[in-house]
Amino acid sequence: MNQQYPSVLLEKAVNEFAKLPGIGRKTAMRLVLYLLRQDEHAVESFGNAIITLKREVKYCKICHNISDTETCRICSNPSRDASTICVVENIRDVMAVENTQQYNGLYHVLGGVISPMDGIGPSDLQIESLVDRVKAGGVKEVILALSSTMEGDTTNFYIFRKLAPLDVKLTMIARGISMGDELEYTDEVTLGRSIVNRTLFTGTL
Amino acid sequence: MNQQYPSVLLEKAVNEFAKLPGIGRKTAMRLVLYLLRQDEHAVESFGNAIITLKREVKYCKICHNISDTETCRICSNPSRDASTICVVENIRDVMAVENTQQYNGLYHVLGGVISPMDGIGPSDLQIESLVDRVKAGGVKEVILALSSTMEGDTTNFYIFRKLAPLDVKLTMIARGISMGDELEYTDEVTLGRSIVNRTLFTGTL
Numbered sequence: 001m002n003q004q005y006p007s008v009l010l011e012k013a014v015n016e017f018a019k020l021p022g023i024g025r026k027t028a029m030r031l032v033l034y035l036l037r038q039d040e041h042a043v044e045s046f047g048n049a050i051i052t053l054k055r056e057v058k059y060c061k062i063c064h065n066i067s068d069t070e071t072c073r074i075c076s077n078p079s080r081d082a083s084t085i086c087v088v089e090n091i092r093d094v095m096a097v098e099n100t101q102q103y104n105g106l107y108h109v110l111g112g113v114i115s116p117m118d119g120i121g122p123s124d125l126q127i128e129s130l131v132d133r134v135k136a137g138g139v140k141e142v143i144l145a146l147s148s149t150m151e152g153d154t155t156n157f158y159i160f161r162k163l164a165p166l167d168v169k170l171t172m173i174a175r176g177i178s179m180g181d182e183l184e185y186t187d188e189v190t191l192g193r194s195i196v197n198r199t200l201f202t203g204t205l
Numbered sequence: 206m207n208q209q210y211p212s213v214l215l216e217k218a219v220n221e222f223a224k225l226p227g228i229g230r231k232t233a234m235r236l237v238l239y240l241l242r243q244d245e246h247a248v249e250s251f252g253n254a255i256i257t258l259k260r261e262v263k264y265c266k267i268c269h270n271i272s273d274t275e276t277c278r279i280c281s282n283p284s285r286d287a288s289t290i291c292v293v294e295n296i297r298d299v300m301a302v303e304n305t306q307q308y309n310g311l312y313h314v315l316g317g318v319i320s321p322m323d324g325i326g327p328s329d330l331q332i333e334s335l336v337d338r339v340k341a342g343g344v345k346e347v348i349l350a351l352s353s354t355m356e357g358d359t360t361n362f363y364i365f366r367k368l369a370p371l372d373v374k375l376t377m378i379a380r381g382i383s384m385g386d387e388l389e390y391t392d393e394v395t396l397g398r399s400i401v402n403r404t405l406f407t408g409t410l
Contacts, residue, residue: 013254016255043259052217164308
């Protein structure tokens, strides 16, 4: 394998890129040769951006979202509704919900979902700190916004058991057919649920 | 756009990844979050590998292939046949030919092909240095191994005109149907050429 590469430095860089998920050796080579064609400043800015991120990134001490400061921009924003907490699996989910522009409360990032297959138990996730936030008072509603998977559901049930004794409203994001979905191609479980959980139609969507 | 990201550092890193060819913002985000889950040492080794490559990489002064030394491993290998030069477009092509294990001569990396659409003329490529190598003597054969594209052919013709007056045999890699190709799906030009350039069949392939 070594002999294929005309340069050890090149090989090292390709190896590093090939470690990334979804990047094979051919793609890695293409990316490295692309970077090699850029000027030195651009390459350093690339390399340093990720090193700096890893070194300096913080996680919000309240919601555990990624942040540049001790408390993230959302948790420290006084115009957000601090009485509602939306529980999500990861940082990308926060961004996804934010992008809908339909939510004005705070978040709680679990850092994953319970998955015995992957060795992830409740104690590996930010569940205790969620319970503490609710116990601290001031929280009226906790919205569970986890993926509609077995792991997501397991986590939903676990959190439910933890929060049910407390004085807080527990809700779950709606499950049903997606916008643009055609009925005949929707799976039976989803379609069945969307009939059971039908909502009142008032003439507007 | 800025407000979507919970952290400026995160955004910077995603922006850098999204500059790479074939990497969109979603993939960039996925890669950055993957790196963020690795330990600091791994992330630094990733960032530094590419910075070091850019800073310290050399190009062989003879064939212009990427190299860790002034003269590359192939050019400085006394067991390679220095009387044959294989002309290729880029570093990846050197690796592709090397991987066939069918070639024992030296290379000459042009650094691209003539492409007026992209503003690449003969003077942007290592063509003069190829002519100089041949003029210096000792070269018996120059094999043109460029892509079978309009740009590749243009470059072939240009090099042909430059080298034809010199005392050197000029050859081109064979064009024909690929291994495993079915005739009915082969384009006419390729099929036509492969008939014109048929080779003697001696009972072995």
